[in-house]
Amino acid sequence: MAEEEAATTGSTEQAQQQFTLQRIFLKDLSFESPGAPKVFAEEWKPSMNVDLNTRSGVISGDNYEVVLTVTITAKTNEETVYLIEVQQAGIFLIRGIAGEALRRVLATVCPSTLFPYARETIDSVVSRGTFPAVMLAPVNFEALFQQALRQAEAEAAAPAGEDPTTH
Numbered sequence: 751m752a753e754e755e756a757a758t759t760g761s762t763e764q765a766q767q768q769f770t771l772q773r774i775f776l777k778d779l780s781f782e783s784p785g786a787p788k789v790f791a792e793e794w795k796p797s798m799n800v801d802l803n804t805r806s807g808v809i810s811g812d813n814y815e816v817v818l819t820v821t822i823t824a825k826t827n828e829e830t831v832y833l834i835e836v837q838q839a840g841i842f843l844i845r846g847i848a849g850e851a852l853r854r855v856l857a858t859v860c861p862s863t864l865f866p867y868a869r870e871t872i873d874s875v876v877s878r879g880t881f882p883a884v885m886l887a888p889v890n891f892e893a894l895f896q897q898a899l900r901q902a903e904a905e906a907a908a909p910a911g912e913d914p915t916t917h
Contacts, residue, residue, distance in 0.1 A: 767846035769855065774867055777817055778837035781875050789831045794882065796824040796831050802889065806856040812845040816860035820868045822884065834875060838868035858891040865889055
């Protein structure tokens with residue numbers, strides 16, 4: 751009897767949880783090629799720096815906006831060849847998930863959903879700038895989330911004024 755009750759309670763909890771993608775949209779896009787057209791005559795061996803950032807917030811009720819920002823800076827001989835920044839956003843309905851579980855969904859599942867759209871936009875825009883295609887590797891947002899948690903714990907455990915990264 752207790753097992754049946756536990757099974758019913760578990761399925762009721764799961765039935766109350768809802769995760770629905772409402773909309774994916776391009777929030778902001780910037781592309782600069784400050785060295786053009788001179789850079790087209792140079793040998794193409796750039797160093798690439800890729801920065802990822804996410805932010806989220808409540809729109810209303812159970813609707814959340816998540817914004818994934820991807821910034822790529824390509825340089826040759828310390829000169830910027832191009833700089834592209836994409837803010838790929840989505841509206842997600844998240845119901846019945848709270849606390850740490852909600853933080854995890856907003857920081858991992860939502861950006862994982864948005865990343866392929868940002869990657870395609872970056873590739874398309876860079877190609878239109880007549881540069882070679884940029885194929886970003888998949889990103890493990892769960893691993894990034896775990897790393898951020900460990901870093902936050904280390905910073906919280908460090909005595910005031912001490913840099914936890916120096917140990």
